[in-house]
Amino acid sequence: MSTxxxxxxxxxxxxxxxxxxxxxxxxxxxxxxxxxxxxxxxTFIYKYIPMYGIQIAFRDYKASKxxxxxxxxxxxxxxxxxxxxxxxxxxxxxxxxxxYSLLWSFPIPIILSLIxxxxxxxxxxxxxxxxxYAPHFISTMIIVGMIRIFLSPxxxxxxxxxxxQIDFLTESSAFRTIYIASGIWQDAxxxxxxxxxxxxxVDTTLYEAAKVDGASVFQRIMNIDLPALLPMAxxxxxxxxxxxxxxxxxxxxxxxxxxNKATSDVIAVxxxxxxxxxxxxxxxxxxxxxxxxxxxxxxxxxxxxxxKASDVEFV
Amino acid sequence: xxxxxKASNGLSDxxxxxxxxxxxxxxxxxxxxxxxxxLVASFSDPYDVYAGKTFLLPSGFSLRGYAAVFADDxxxxxxxNSIKYTVIGTIFSVVMLYITAYPMAQRDLPGRxxxxxxxxxxxxxxxxxxxxxxxxxxxxxxxxxxxLFLPGGVAVGNMIIVRNYFQNSIPHxxxxxxxxxxxxxxxxxxxxxxxxxxxxMAVMVxxxxxxxxxxxFTALIYLTGSEKAALLSAALLAGCGGGSSSASSDEPKxxxxxxxxxxxxxxxxxxxxxxxxxxxxxxxxEAGIRIE
Numbered sequence: 001m002s003t004x005x006x007x008x009x010x011x012x013x014x015x016x017x018x019x020x021x022x023x024x025x026x027x028x029x030x031x032x033x034x035x036x037x038x039x040x041x042x043t044f045i046y047k048y049i050p051m052y053g054i055q056i057a058f059r060d061y062k063a064s065k066x067x068x069x070x071x072x073x074x075x076x077x078x079x080x081x082x083x084x085x086x087x088x089x090x091x092x093x094x095x096x097x098x099x100y101s102l103l104w105s106f107p108i109p110i111i112l113s114l115i116x117x118x119x120x121x122x123x124x125x126x127x128x129x130x131x132x133y134a135p136h137f138i139s140t141m142i143i144v145g146m147i148r149i150f151l152s153p154x155x156x157x158x159x160x161x162x163x164x165q166i167d168f169l170t171e172s173s174a175f176r177t178i179y180i181a182s183g184i185w186q187d188a189x190x191x192x193x194x195x196x197x198x199x200x201x202v203d204t205t206l207y208e209a210a211k212v213d214g215a216s217v218f219q220r221i222m223n224i225d226l227p228a229l230l231p232m233a234x235x236x237x238x239x240x241x242x243x244x245x246x247x248x249x250x251x252x253x254x255x256x257x258x259x260n261k262a263t264s265d266v267i268a269v270x271x272x273x274x275x276x277x278x279x280x281x282x283x284x285x286x287x288x289x290x291x292x293x294x295x296x297x298x299x300x301x302x303x304x305x306x307x308k309a310s311d312v313e314f315v
Numbered sequence: 316x317x318x319x320x321k322a323s324n325g326l327s328d329x330x331x332x333x334x335x336x337x338x339x340x341x342x343x344x345x346x347x348x349x350x351x352x353x354l355v356a357s358f359s360d361p362y363d364v365y366a367g368k369t370f371l372l373p374s375g376f377s378l379r380g381y382a383a384v385f386a387d388d389x390x391x392x393x394x395x396n397s398i399k400y401t402v403i404g405t406i407f408s409v410v411m412l413y414i415t416a417y418p419m420a421q422r423d424l425p426g427r428x429x430x431x432x433x434x435x436x437x438x439x440x441x442x443x444x445x446x447x448x449x450x451x452x453x454x455x456x457x458x459x460x461x462x463l464f465l466p467g468g469v470a471v472g473n474m475i476i477v478r479n480y481f482q483n484s485i486p487h488x489x490x491x492x493x494x495x496x497x498x499x500x501x502x503x504x505x506x507x508x509x510x511x512x513x514x515x516m517a518v519m520v521x522x523x524x525x526x527x528x529x530x531x532f533t534a535l536i537y538l539t540g541s542e543k544a545a546l547l548s549a550a551l552l553a554g555c556g557g558g559s560s561s562a563s564s565d566e567p568k569x570x571x572x573x574x575x576x577x578x579x580x581x582x583x584x585x586x587x588x589x590x591x592x593x594x595x596x597x598x599x600x601e602a603g604i605r606i607e
Binding site: 029031032035042043047048049052054056115118120124127134135136157185189194197200201216218250285288 | 331335336338342343345346347349350352356414415418421424425426430437439441442444447450454465466467469472475479484499500501514515518525528529532
């Protein structure tokens with residue numbers, strides 16, 4: 001009885017708080033706004049002002065003249081990019097490389113974490129997790145070094161196993177497989193962390209109830225674990241899809257050889273080569289602006305699909 | 316009926332245990348063997364590795380790779396710099412994440428929706444390399460350690476994860492109770508929310524540590540003109556590559572000119588007339604390719 005009246009009275013107190021005028025609610029939360037000052041200022045300076053600087057993609061930027069002093073050239077840089085002989089190939093390579101990466105490397109951490117979560121030997125489980133995390137800590141440069149050793153035509157493990165003498169890094173047909181497989185090797189275990197953290201929060205009484213009901217491990221995974229993971233998985237998918245065109249240039253570039261360029265030539269590398277190596281600031285910015293625009297379109301599509309599939313609050 | 320079901324369930328539990336262990340063991344071997352191989356190869360004679368003679372045990376034991384790494388004077392300085400930047404950067408990032416995620420987790424905060432969009436946009440749309448570089452330069456961060464941290468600002472993806480954790484995994488009752496006890500929002504944040512969010516904080520600390528430890532590109536661009544850039548990058552790479560240093564060579568005999576390397580690394584990656592990927596080639600040699 002007393003608890004019922006207590007909740008009733010607290011509910012009675014709650015409702016007028018909600019109806020406070022806007023000015024009052026803002027004043028009540030001043031501490032929260034204070035916390036936000038530094039993040040907002042930093043984000044404005046280092047994220048929004050550079051967006052404003054994108055206009056050099058439409059100008060012939062000269063450092064001596066500054067952004068405003070440089071001549072307006074309109075879409076010249078974009079035209080130059082689209083008429084470049086390798087433009088089509090680069091766009092195709094970028095899309096396919098990241099699409100295949102996403103398709104392969106998105107589900108694997110989910111499956112892996114569902115399996116690891118059900119392993120009932122705590123020590124063994126910890127060993128598995130620790131080892132699977134390890135490759136993530138290795139820098140890209142070293143990963144590429146390792147790929148070279150393992151794929152080396154003379155003495156490389158892969159060639160020894162298959163008894164062949166193929167120099168995989170000169171085969172354009174092998175490039176995507178190398179890139180994606182090594183990416184999964186490096187990051188699948190790491191991708192489990194966030195899912196395992198979510199699974200750790202699953203109410204253990206659910207498992208016991210399921211056991212009493214005679215559910216097998218597989219059924220427990222499908223009916224308890226998977227639904228618990230779904231919101232996080234959708235969130236990760238949206239974030240991954242939003243950066244679909246952002247192929248990390250380091251690894252591609254390091255794995256690139258003149259002979260595998262048919263599949264390894266991607267926009268990110270081109271932006272770097274034009275902007276940094278050749279110091280064509282405006283041209284490079286134009287190409288990367290195009291890349292970002294495609295990214296945004298993809299993001300909207302995926303976000304819409306995700307919103308329909310499950311009601312994950314994203315923005 | 317009931318009994319047979321239970322019995323079969325017990326059996327299938329044991330069977331599934333075995334299957335789970337087999338799958339995880341397979342994953343374990345796939346991930347661990349290349350790492351083990353690199354370790355073994357680093358103790359092996361480079362030519363034996365090259366000839367494919369090394370599998371499970373070092374062949375032709377040799378410490379030449381390690382001798383080369385430890386003979387490098389830049390390694391200790393670079394390591395210290397890397398550790399310093401990683402520690403400061405991680406503290407900065409996690410503080411930023413927390414002070415952003417907590418207000419954003421308040422569903423009734425006026426303007427929350429706007430702020431949320433304000434942050435999320437930066438995840439998907441940015442100025443790109445050159446415009447960001449110009450801003451960093453204009454704000455006087457060139458050759459300043461903070462150039463590594465400030466432009467990153469708030470890691471929005473991680474911020475969303477922390478925010479969701481605040482919203483979903485911290486019991487509402489506790490927050491309400493502390494508010495009834497007279498805590499203001501800040502006090503609730505410090506005394507209730509932060510202590511209860513240690514699991515996610517641990518994850519975020521590891522995330523940022525790894526990011527800063529492996530980041531050399533930012534250092535190379537913004538710490539130009541100072542030797543720090545080269546040292547940091549060199550140490551990051553050489554440090555990570557210590558294990559594979561004797562092994563990762565496909566190209567025989569590469570003399571690394573340390574002075575030239577430092578100059579290349581210190582030179583602005585954005586400076587005009589900078590052709591060919593010499594910096595990277597040099598770094599790569601530093602990292603892995605050292606063979607007598």
